[in-house]
Structures are given as structure tokens and as C-alpha cells.
Amino acid sequence: MAASLRELRARIKSVNATKKITRAMELIAASRIIKAQQRAQQAAPYARELTRAVSAVATYSNVDHPLTSEPEDPKRAAILVVTSDRGLAGAYSSAVLREAERLGEKLRGDGKEVDLYVSGRKGVLYYSFRDRPVIDSWTGFSDTPTYDDAQAIGEALIGAFVDDDSEHKVDEVHVVYTRFKSMLLQEPQDIRLLPLEIVEGEERPDTSEVLPLYEFEPGDAEVLDALLPKYVQSRIFFCLLQASASELAARQRAMKSATDNAEELIKSYTRTANQARQAGITQEISEIVGGVNALADANAGSE
């Protein structure tokens, strides 16, 4: 035990300050999760109604739409990676990025080129550090995404998918995000966004419910034209909301364990500090006792 008592006290103080910060971050994350979950709940009716409408059109009309038709020979795929803006959330961002890498490898194995689209500063940093090209990126909203953010991302991705002349034309669009399963479990997940598969929805309408025979105004093709981009954007919005709830849950957990660790550290430092203090006292006492004895011996000798 080399550290002096003064050093130990300084360390305890600094760990204490860190603990206060991590504790505060834990509490903030905890209160924001509730809000994030509420936002996800509030967005659910829109997604549900939209899915109903899309499946109604899909059921009663045979319109082929560019967003739903499978390209015959897919050559390029886009991956949208949803990460966080800030760190201190444990393995949150690295887990998503790892999943994205895995998906990228798989797509490359199928002979497709991969274009990257990134949301969140952590992802942007990851790819720019490795000098990997990113077609487009969006930052600044990872913990409170709004529909406008989803809309911006959606427009870019739909543009890349539909526009044949674009240099970034892709034949598939995938999204990698973290799904919020529970407070304890968040899983990175990838979904294929485009071409659309309408049956697999997060909010599938009840199959027993028979859809009424709708009249479409102005026409089924036009309705579908207007509906599908909104449907894509609503799914991206869903992914962003899930990711934000997951990010906050991951941060809360990371900060909780940081707080626990700080407590452990303070405990062990306090023990060593107490030992050092006791050792100092013992030494002083034995010095005094030794001094008194020496004096007494000297006095006894002179009498």
C-alpha cells in the first residue's frame, strides 16, 4: 500500500464526484424512457391506420407500384444504420454497428454493393474514422426523433430507390436499428424496408376483420402513390422511436453500473484510507511509547 492518506482522500473525492454525475445521468435517462415510450405509443395509431389503408388498397387493387416491385437482379443495396448521437450508453452503438457490418458482409456475399446511410453522430464518427464512404447522414435527434426527421430520411431513401438516373440508385433498402423489447432487453435488428412487403407489419390489422370494399378517390393507383411513401416514412419513424427508447434504456443501464462501480471503488478506497490512517496512528503511538520508554530508562539510569 503505497498511496499516502492524502492521495487516497483525493481519489475518494473525485470518484464521489463521478458517481454524482453518473447517478444524475441514470435518473435523467430513466425519466426520458417513459417519455420515449409514450411517444412510441402516440405514434402507434397513425401507423396502425396507415397499415390498414395500405392493406385495403393492396387487397382490392392489382396496381403495381415501383415501391413494391422486386427488381429482377438486385445489384446495390442501401443500409440505414440508426445509432445514437452521444456515447455513455454502454454497447448500444457498437452493437448496432456490428449488426450493420454483419448485414453488409451478407449482402456483399450475395454479390451486391452496399451504400451506407447513417443516422446519429456515433455512427458517422465510426465510418469517418475508418474512411468508409457514407452517402448521407442525419444527426442531432437520436434521443427525441420527430416525424420530420423520419420524413427527411424517408425522402432520401425513397429517392435512391425510385430514381433510376441517380448515381446512388439502389435496388434494396435495409434498416438496422435497435429494437426495444423491454427495459432489460434491446436487440439490434435489421429489416428490409424496400421493396415493401406489406403483410409483414409491426401493427398488422386483425386477420379476422374483413376489409370493406373501399371506393378509391381519385383512383386506386393515385391513392397507392400517395400512401406508400407515407407508409415507408412511418416505418422509419417507428424505427427511430424504438432506437431512441433503446438508447435511453442502454444509457440508464450503463450509468447504473457505473454508479455501482463508483460505490465499490469508494468503499475499497475508504478501507485502504482507514488502514493507512490506523497505521499512521499506530506508528505515532509506538514512537511516543518508545520515546517515553527511552526517557524513563535514561532517568532510571541517572538516579
Place this chain on the structure above:
Amino acid sequence: MSDNLQLALVAADRVVWSGEATMIIARTTDGEVGVLKNHAPLLSVLVPGEVEVHTVEGERWSAVINGGFLSVANNRVSILAEHAEMSNEVDLEKARQDLERAKQAGADSPESEEEVRLAEARIRVAERDR
């Protein structure tokens, strides 16, 4: 089943209004459409503008949407819009500023024209329901 229409006005991030109504008037791409009880199933595209709702209590309120969809089936009406505002939620000052800005941006492109229309609709409903 109740005697009235079940209406849900849903924006992308929240449910703006839901409840019973006797009549709903909205503007589709083909023109205005009024929905009463037992309307045939309908799915149509709405243009940016006003939605008018007559409630069971005989009151009338309106909302502004930035385009969206109207779906009617079995006396259930849902209006989907990315952004929707009830007339009492419109910030009149801000709406006027938006209108000025949209007008200055130039009325040439269809986008800014749409913005002007939307801002005008917001001011109109806010002033009427004051």
C-alpha cells in the same frame, strides 16, 4: 353500434382528436367531400387545408392538416395527416409570420404555393374560431 360516426383525427406523432361526430367535411384532390352516417367505404387523398367536424352536441370545430388520407368504413372515419392542428391550437402570430415568409419565398414553385395555402387555412380557422 352507435348512431354517429366514430372519428379519429390522427397525426403522425399523436391522436389529435377522437370521438363522435355527425358530419365531417374535408377537401380531397377531387373536391370537397362531406361524410354523413352510413357513408359507403371510401379511401381518398386529402389536400392541405381544412377539415370541418360537426360534433354530436351540435358544435362545430375545424382543424388544419397538411394533406393526408380520409378513410371511411362502417361508420368509422379516420383522417390521417402527418401534421394536424386544431383551430384552437394554431398560434396566430406564428401562422401570420409563416404566411409572410412563404409569400416572400416566391409563388412560382408548387411547394411554396402549397405552403401559402396551408398558412392561409391556418389563419382562417384560427380567426373564425376565436
